[in-house]
Amino acid sequence: MRINKEGYKIIGISGAVCLLIWWFFYRMLINESGVALLWGGTVFLLLFWFFIVAFFREPRRVRIHDADLVFAPCDGRVVVTEVVKETEYLQEEMLQISIFMSITNVHMNWVPVGGVVEYFKYHPGRFLVAWHPKSSTENERTTTVVKMPTGQRVLFRQVAGLIARRIVSYMKVGNPVEQNSVCGFIKFGSRIDILIPKDSELLVEIGDPTIGSQTPIARLRKVTDKKEE
Numbered sequence: 001m002r003i004n005k006e007g008y009k010i011i012g013i014s015g016a017v018c019l020l021i022w023w024f025f026y027r028m029l030i031n032e033s034g035v036a037l038l039w040g041g042t043v044f045l046l047l048f049w050f051f052i053v054a055f056f057r058e059p060r061r062v063r064i065h066d067a068d069l070v071f072a073p074c075d076g077r078v079v080v081t082e083v084v085k086e087t088e089y090l091q092e093e094m095l096q097i098s099i100f101m102s103i104t105n106v107h108m109n110w111v112p113v114g115g116v117v118e119y120f121k122y123h124p125g126r127f128l129v130a131w132h133p134k135s136s137t138e139n140e141r142t143t144t145v146v147k148m149p150t151g152q153r154v155l156f157r158q159v160a161g162l163i164a165r166r167i168v169s170y171m172k173v174g175n176p177v178e179q180n181s182v183c184g185f186i187k188f189g190s191r192i193d194i195l196i197p198k199d200s201e202l203l204v205e206i207g208d209p210t211i212g213s214q215t216p217i218a219r220l221r222k223v224t225d226k227k228e229e
Helices: 005-029 032-055
Strands: 069-071 076-086 092-101 108-110 115-123 141-147 153-160 166-169 182-187 190-197 216-219
Touching (some): 005 032, 005 182, 076 190, 092 216, 115 166, 153 166, 153 182, 190 216
Antiparallel strands (some): 069 216, 076 092, 141 153, 153 190
């Protein structure tokens, strides 16, 4: 199992803390009556540390390219499918698909479509639970807009949650990005909103599970004439 680079520091620190806690328990319980408790504590600390390591796992996945499809940018479960008015950058009605990531999901994030990064902004904010309706506009988040070769634009937001306190994005304005390439990481549970042209065909429903970079969530309307705005 590969470990994502975003986890190296946390894994090292948590391992050191677990070792110190174990040493403290060892000094306190190293007698005949405390052996069972010491073994129990040792198993608990090992399981906890292995959970931290597993959280930052980096799966190997086939890179899929299909310009007509929008792919899930993360593992999780669909919690929102609705038409909304996007007011930060695009200023138009868009079809929003939101995917919630539980603490057990892989938390790598992938680019749902290929193109050029036209807009990127980091927003400091609150830490409401990720499924709260206001989390998309009030929580700490990043907003990225990718302009496709067809001229269509797709916006996606990494949204922090109640536990997530660290959003990592590798997006930079002007950089070309390949569909289903890694775009970032969200530590310890949250959600991603994807906003696509509202005339797109929705391929998922609320409650459907998704696999990042593998599950198609929408089909874009074909554009015959490429227009530069």
